[in-house]
Amino acid sequence: xxxxxxxxxxxxxxxxxxxxxxxxxxxxxxxxxxxxxxxxxxxxxxxxxxxxxxxxxxxxxxxxxxxxxxxxxxxxxxxxxxxxxxxxxxxxxxxxxxxxxxxxxxxxxxxxxxxxxxxxxxxxxxxxxxxxxxxxxxxxxxxxxxxxxxxxxxxxxxxxxxxxxxxxxxxxxxxxxxxxxxxxxxxxxxxxxxxxxxxxxxxxxxxxxxxxxxxxxxxxxxxxxxxxxxxxxxxxxxxxxxxxxxxxxxxxxxxxxxxxxxxxxxxxxxxxxxxxxxxxxxxxxxxxxxxxxxxxxxxxxxxxxxxxxxxxxxxxxxxxxxxxxxxxxxxxxxxxxxxxxxxxxxxxxxxxxxxxxxxxxxxxxxxxxxxxxxxxxxxxxxxxxxxxxxxxxxxxxxxxxxxxxxxxxxxxxxxxxxxxxxxxxxxxxxxxxxxxxxxxxxxxxxxxxxxxxxxxxxxxxxxxxxxxxxxxxxxxxxxxxxxxxxxxxxxx
Amino acid sequence: xxxxxxxxxxxxxxxxxxxxxxxxxxxxxxxxxxxxxxxxxxxxxxxxxxxxxxxxxxxxxxxxxxxxxxxxxxxxxxxxxxxxxxxxxxxxxxxxxxxxxxxxxxxxxxxxxxxxxxxxxxxxxxxxxxxxxxxxxxxxxxxxxxxxxxxxxxxxxxxxxxxxxxxxxxxxxxxxxxxxxxxxxxxxxxxxxxxxxxxxxxxxxxxxxxxxxxxxxxxxxxxxxxxxxxxxxxxxxxxxxxxxxxxxxxxxxxxxxxxxxxxxxxxxxxxxxxxxxxxxxxxxxxxxxxxxxxxxxxxxxxxxxxxxxxxxxxxxxxxxxxxxxxxxxxxxxxxxxxxxxxxxxxxxxxxxxxxxxxxxxxxxxxxxxxxxxxxxxxxxxxxxxxxxxxxxxxxxxxxxxxxxxxxxxxxxxxxxxxxxxxxxxxxxxxxxxxxxxxxxxxxxxxxxxxxxxxxxxxxxxxxxxxxxxxxxxxxxxxxxxxxxxxxxxxxx
Numbered sequence: 001x002x003x004x005x006x007x008x009x010x011x012x013x014x015x016x017x018x019x020x021x022x023x024x025x026x027x028x029x030x031x032x033x034x035x036x037x038x039x040x041x042x043x044x045x046x047x048x049x050x051x052x053x054x055x056x057x058x059x060x061x062x063x064x065x066x067x068x069x070x071x072x073x074x075x076x077x078x079x080x081x082x083x084x085x086x087x088x089x090x091x092x093x094x095x096x097x098x099x100x101x102x103x104x105x106x107x108x109x110x111x112x113x114x115x116x117x118x119x120x121x122x123x124x125x126x127x128x129x130x131x132x133x134x135x136x137x138x139x140x141x142x143x144x145x146x147x148x149x150x151x152x153x154x155x156x157x158x159x160x161x162x163x164x165x166x167x168x169x170x171x172x173x174x175x176x177x178x179x180x181x182x183x184x185x186x187x188x189x190x191x192x193x194x195x196x197x198x199x200x201x202x203x204x205x206x207x208x209x210x211x212x213x214x215x216x217x218x219x220x221x222x223x224x225x226x227x228x229x230x231x232x233x234x235x236x237x238x239x240x241x242x243x244x245x246x247x248x249x250x251x252x253x254x255x256x257x258x259x260x261x262x263x264x265x266x267x268x269x270x271x272x273x274x275x276x277x278x279x280x281x282x283x284x285x286x287x288x289x290x291x292x293x294x295x296x297x298x299x300x301x302x303x304x305x306x307x308x309x310x311x312x313x314x315x316x317x318x319x320x321x322x323x324x325x326x327x328x329x330x331x332x333x334x335x336x337x338x339x340x341x342x343x344x345x346x347x348x349x350x351x352x353x354x355x356x357x358x359x360x361x362x363x364x365x366x367x368x369x370x371x372x373x374x375x376x377x378x379x380x381x382x383x384x385x386x387x388x389x390x391x392x393x394x395x396x397x398x399x400x401x402x403x404x405x406x407x408x409x410x411x412x413x414x415x416x417x418x419x420x421x422x423x424x425x426x427x428x429x430x431x432x433x434x435x436x437x438x439x440x441x442x443x444x445x446x447x448x449x450x451x452x453x454x455x456x457x458x459x460x461x462x463x464x465x466x467x468x469x470x471x472x473x474x475x476x477x478x479x480x481x482x483x484x485x486x487x488x489x490x491x492x
Numbered sequence: 493x494x495x496x497x498x499x500x501x502x503x504x505x506x507x508x509x510x511x512x513x514x515x516x517x518x519x520x521x522x523x524x525x526x527x528x529x530x531x532x533x534x535x536x537x538x539x540x541x542x543x544x545x546x547x548x549x550x551x552x553x554x555x556x557x558x559x560x561x562x563x564x565x566x567x568x569x570x571x572x573x574x575x576x577x578x579x580x581x582x583x584x585x586x587x588x589x590x591x592x593x594x595x596x597x598x599x600x601x602x603x604x605x606x607x608x609x610x611x612x613x614x615x616x617x618x619x620x621x622x623x624x625x626x627x628x629x630x631x632x633x634x635x636x637x638x639x640x641x642x643x644x645x646x647x648x649x650x651x652x653x654x655x656x657x658x659x660x661x662x663x664x665x666x667x668x669x670x671x672x673x674x675x676x677x678x679x680x681x682x683x684x685x686x687x688x689x690x691x692x693x694x695x696x697x698x699x700x701x702x703x704x705x706x707x708x709x710x711x712x713x714x715x716x717x718x719x720x721x722x723x724x725x726x727x728x729x730x731x732x733x734x735x736x737x738x739x740x741x742x743x744x745x746x747x748x749x750x751x752x753x754x755x756x757x758x759x760x761x762x763x764x765x766x767x768x769x770x771x772x773x774x775x776x777x778x779x780x781x782x783x784x785x786x787x788x789x790x791x792x793x794x795x796x797x798x799x800x801x802x803x804x805x806x807x808x809x810x811x812x813x814x815x816x817x818x819x820x821x822x823x824x825x826x827x828x829x830x831x832x833x834x835x836x837x838x839x840x841x842x843x844x845x846x847x848x849x850x851x852x853x854x855x856x857x858x859x860x861x862x863x864x865x866x867x868x869x870x871x872x873x874x875x876x877x878x879x880x881x882x883x884x885x886x887x888x889x890x891x892x893x894x895x896x897x898x899x900x901x902x903x904x905x906x907x908x909x910x911x912x913x914x915x916x917x918x919x920x921x922x923x924x925x926x927x928x929x930x931x932x933x934x935x936x937x938x939x940x941x942x943x944x945x946x947x948x949x950x951x952x953x954x955x956x957x958x959x960x961x962x963x964x965x966x967x968x969x970x971x972x973x974x975x976x977x978x979x980x981x982x983x984x
Contacts, residue, residue: 030620031611031620034560037557063535067521067527067528068526070523072589074522075599076589089587090561091587092613093585094583096578096579097578098578105571109585128521128523131522132521151644156587
């Protein structure tokens with residue numbers, strides 16, 4: 001098996017797929033569209049989970065768990081939501097297999113074991129959760145409810161890609177219930193902000209916060225807030241969404257409460273989620289032709305130590321130093337792996353750790369022992385230095401911070417130089433073809449124009465940025481008046 | 493709603509169900525047999541997860557994630573496993589809903605969207621995982637594979653009970669692959685031992701380690717190790733199992749490797765799991781007629797502070813002290829909640845925290861402020877003491893350790909006094925009816941005798957204990973020779 005990746009310039013999409021598989025992040029399974037998340041990929045996801053979970057709890061949320069299945073009658077209760085997901089639902093219709101009378105040793109679905117009501121494998125859990133909340137909420141004293149769940153969901157997508165779009169994926173979904181519209185909107189914005197902070201500070205991915213247009217909104221939402229990131233091929237990726245659901249689900253599931261004046265009112269809702277799709281964003285934001293590049297905060301091993309030796313005596317002496325370094329790093333809360341496998345040569349180990357994005361690599365050979373030094377290589381810049389053992393630990397501490405910041409800065413520079421203001425549809429198309437990235441353009445606010453632009457260019461409105469200056473102008477497509485620019489892009 | 497629980501003596505089963513619901517641990521959902529795990533219950537499960545996950549990683553395991561669905565052709569490949577689970581499988585047959593032409597606003601399964609091959613919602617993941625391992629394993633260098641997954645599984649049980657037996661439940665399942673039979677057996681035993689250590693040290697639940705008889709073995713296993721606990725009604729509960737799977741799955745999925753001599757051999761396997769069923773074990777081991785009793789290591793809040801006040805000035809002064817105590821406790825790593833809700837009276841708060849099993853409760857009133865004391869109540873013994881503020885923190889630290897140990901000791905005493913040796917079938921039946929618990933008896937080793945005893949008494953062989961002295965005897969039922977005693981019990 002060739003270890004070399006297809007380069008991004010050669011074939012970006014192929015580069016991505018190869019990287020995911022060769023860096024041991026994930027692979028396709030025997031189930032159409034479903035992936036296997038391998039230990040190395042899962043370890044990165046666990047780091048995301050831990051940090052998000054901490055942030056959710058810090059903002060007052062608790063975890064809970066709701067059923068995998070949604071009875072059809074509940075699923076269809078909120079009509080827009082049901083309509084939005086109906087075409088991509090896995091449906092359980094039977095509950096038993098039996099020996100196949102025609103094929104010895106094989107099984108078949110027992111036709112007698114048909115469910116009275118079909119069960120939908122949750123594509124999202126608003127329906128089952130709001131049906132539950134009805135029994136939890138009587139008065140304003142029961143509000144707010146601030147709950148999150150970590151779960152798997154299934155959306156029967158026809159075209160799937162590892163992490164980016166899979167039939168089953170892992171995510172978290174927050175579902176909150178509030179007394180007032182204002183409080184629910186505040187919550188939806190707060191959680192979108194949590195996502196933005198997480199993406200930028202932890203994943204080193206710059207994002208733009210905005211709201212979706214009506215046609216791009218979550219099915220059943222009144223407003224969808226989002227964070228949008230830009231990948232290295234100039235395509236946008238929606239990295240997280242937070243929805244203000246109004247009273248839609250409360251009305252569909254009859255969830256009322258007695259307010260402070262003693263009057264019955266419907267409850268206000270939000271929901272918000274990020275998924276294993278973030279792994280795709282991570283990969284496509286930072287990685288290069290040599291493989292994955294990981295921000296230190298997400299690296300299962302922040303440092304790897306590779307011994308360079310000719311004989312057992314060398315290895316023994318090197319191992320002693322390596323163990324001391326490892327132990328000193330661990331004391332500082334830095335994760336480190338001593339890679340003393342005797343089944344691989346140093347060159348192969350270097351290539352593997354490069355492919356897997358380990359931020360810092362220490363190599364120690366007999367010469368280093370003599371000199372009291374090590375070779376320290378930085379994954380993001382692919383540069384090496386000779387560092388004295390005396391200053392190694394503080395150097396590493398500093399570098400890990402630098403790398404985290406450098407990755408963000410690099411991605412931010414790319415993103416910011418790939419937001420192009422255009423004022424004519426010719427420009428719009430030209431930029432999309434030659435430079436890609438976000439296109440900042442005036443839009444007349446109609447679904448028709450949005451749909452037409454999508455049809456002609458495949459670009460969609462990624463968001464109406466929250467931070468934007470009001471600027472009068474005319475729609476790039478229709479010439480009708482517009483009050484502000486929105487961001488278009490081709491997207492994942 | 494009456495706050496009082498049915499007592500254990502009145503109706504044990506009703507006591508359990510009421511406790512689960514009233515202590516806010518879980519409730520039934522709109523989906524037959526599926527539960528909602530509420531935030532308080534889920535917080536306890538999270539503590540179990542965190543500790544188990546730590547123990548798995550410490551023993552060299554990594555987490556990964558495999559698909560929810562198993563194509564029928566893979567599911568049926570290992571015949572015994574398939575046969576064991578065929579009767580309780582949720583089966584996905586379709587992937588799309590459509591508008592129901594007969595019922596406006598309603599949906600129906602789109603008959604055009606039938607899957608070519610049905611998908612089984614995993615009842616356990618050996619099939620999908622071993623089908624994946626085939627591609628991961630070529631040589632002995634690829635072994636061992638030591639993987640765990642945290643997941644939901646579905647077994648379409650006809651009679652369900654919250655936590656104890658639900659159609660969907662949460663669990664972890666370890667799946668390991670090894671070069672040799674001996675190594676796989678060692679792994680299976682190791683993980684059973686991890687479960688035993690976890691149950692005893694963390695959950696304060698004494699368990700007996702043993703092996704299952706052939707008829708009670710996991711479908712597809714060569715040997716099933718288990719930990720068996722005893723509930724307060726004298727019924728046993730299987731709290732965890734670890735299976736030596738031999739080469740059964742390797743053969744079914746053609747997973748071979750080149751061994752050190754360069755010969756092809758089938759890989760040896762184990763799998764092991766514990767589930768949200770442990771919540772049931774936790775509840776039924778320690779709790780009393782006032783509600784849940786939690787070992788401090790599993791308590792979401794180890795200490796709760798309740799202010800007793802008549803006016804705002806009192807509350808303000810009490811709150812100052814309470815915040816200092818809370819902050820001091822947190823510094824010691826003790827979780828604490830200051831319950832200053834103004835919607836509840838102290839009596840109601842006391843009852844709630846008792847019901848929810850908070851190990852220690854501090855009450856502070858104006859008198860206490862004068863005296864520099866607090867009232868400290870212990871949930872397990874329901875005793876109270878006046879404690880000086882000066883010695884409060886060390887007192888609490890000591891008490892939390894004491895409670896953890898006291899709960900284990902109490903459960904151990906109950907368990908040990910409920911293992912009864914019997915030598916005749918009359919005795920066997922009498923003990924089962926009057927005293928219950930484990931019955932230690934000789935058995936002739938045949939499936940027939942085991943089945944007959946089960947039919948006549950509903951007692952099953954819970955395990956052949958690992959620690960047992962060889963003792964010649966005659967089977968309590970057939971009179972045939974036996975080499976050791978085994979443990980019978982009625983079981984959950």
